[in-house]
Amino acid sequence: MRQGLYFDSHAHYDDARFEEEFPGGAEGALKKAFEEGVCGIVTTGTNPVTSRAAVKIADSHDGIYAAVGIHPSDGRFIKEDDRDGALCEIEAMLSLPKVVALGEIGLDYHYDGMDREMQKYFFERQLEIAEKRDVPVVIHDRDAHGDVFDIISRHKNARGVMHCFSGSAESGRQLAKKGWYLSFGGSVTFKNARQAKEAAAAVPDDRLLIETDCPYLAPTPHRGEINYSGYLRYVVSTLAEIRGTSAERIAEITRENALMVFGL
Numbered sequence: 117m118r119q120g121l122y123f124d125s126h127a128h129y130d131d132a133r134f135e136e137e138f139p140g141g142a143e144g145a146l147k148k149a150f151e152e153g154v155c156g157i158v159t160t161g162t163n164p165v166t167s168r169a170a171v172k173i174a175d176s177h178d179g180i181y182a183a184v185g186i187h188p189s190d191g192r193f194i195k196e197d198d199r200d201g202a203l204c205e206i207e208a209m210l211s212l213p214k215v216v217a218l219g220e221i222g223l224d225y226h227y228d229g230m231d232r233e234m235q236k237y238f239f240e241r242q243l244e245i246a247e248k249r250d251v252p253v254v255i256h257d258r259d260a261h262g263d264v265f266d267i268i269s270r271h272k273n274a275r276g277v278m279h280c281f282s283g284s285a286e287s288g289r290q291l292a293k294k295g296w297y298l299s300f301g302g303s304v305t306f307k308n309a310r311q312a313k314e315a316a317a318a319v320p321d322d323r324l325l326i327e328t329d330c331p332y333l334a335p336t337p338h339r340g341e342i343n344y345s346g347y348l349r350y351v352v353s354t355l356a357e358i359r360g361t362s363a364e365r366i367a368e369i370t371r372e373n374a375l376m377v378f379g380l
């Protein structure tokens with residue numbers, strides 16, 4: 117890890133949007149983020165191709181780690197005959213030195229017409245792999261709280277992070293009690309994000325993480341622009357306000373928690 121304050125637990129530095137919109141591309145964004153106090157980043161894959169790209173970025177930078185997995189929205193691009201091969205490839209990547217988690221995986225019911233059975237198939241198979249390999253998972257849950265909760269309850273040895281947590285304060289408390297880490301990003305800074313702010317206030321210190329999910333979800337006052345890890349400072353100051361503590365304290369506990377959950 118590098119010297120610095122902020123650990124970005126979830127980002128996508130392989131995303132083409134960096135090359136198109138950020139001065140200097142992803143390399144420019146990373147350089148700027150590290151200059152501005154970021155100490156570590158987990159860059160995250162969403163299918164075998166972007167997972168390989170995440171590993172490549174991690175391998176070539178100090179302080180960057182990778183998560184590899186099949187995202188619920190990406191499973192549909194994998195032909196049924198190729199599913200086992202894709203899962204094997206993800207599992208093989210877990211042995212690489214800079215890979216710290218299996219993710220992002222989960223369920224996304226936001227758009228109609230998504231194949232929920234296919235999503236559940238990839239989610240459960242990847243939870244089984246994570247349990248077998250004893251690695252943390254990074255879970256994407258969009259408008260699917262009930263099913264995500266049921267499925268993780270059936271996988272008792274699964275552990276890890278609920279990324280961009282969007283559930284209620286009560287479900288956040290329950291998940292934290294079961295040992296899950298809850299990560300908050302740009303959306304907690306949005307003015308109308310009452311539920312996210314309530315949940316962010318309810319999470320115990322030892323289960324709180326921060327993330328950008330960049331290049332998406334830039335925090336206020338940069339909402340709608342391209343996001344990068346340097347903007348974590350806005351998430352940190354919002355969390356400090358919500359939780360009635362200092363920004364330094366939020367940076368410190370979220371950094372410690374990231375090291376813990378990712379085994380660094």
Ligand SMILES: [Zn+2]
Nearest residue numbers: 126160220329
């Ligand atoms: Zn993501």
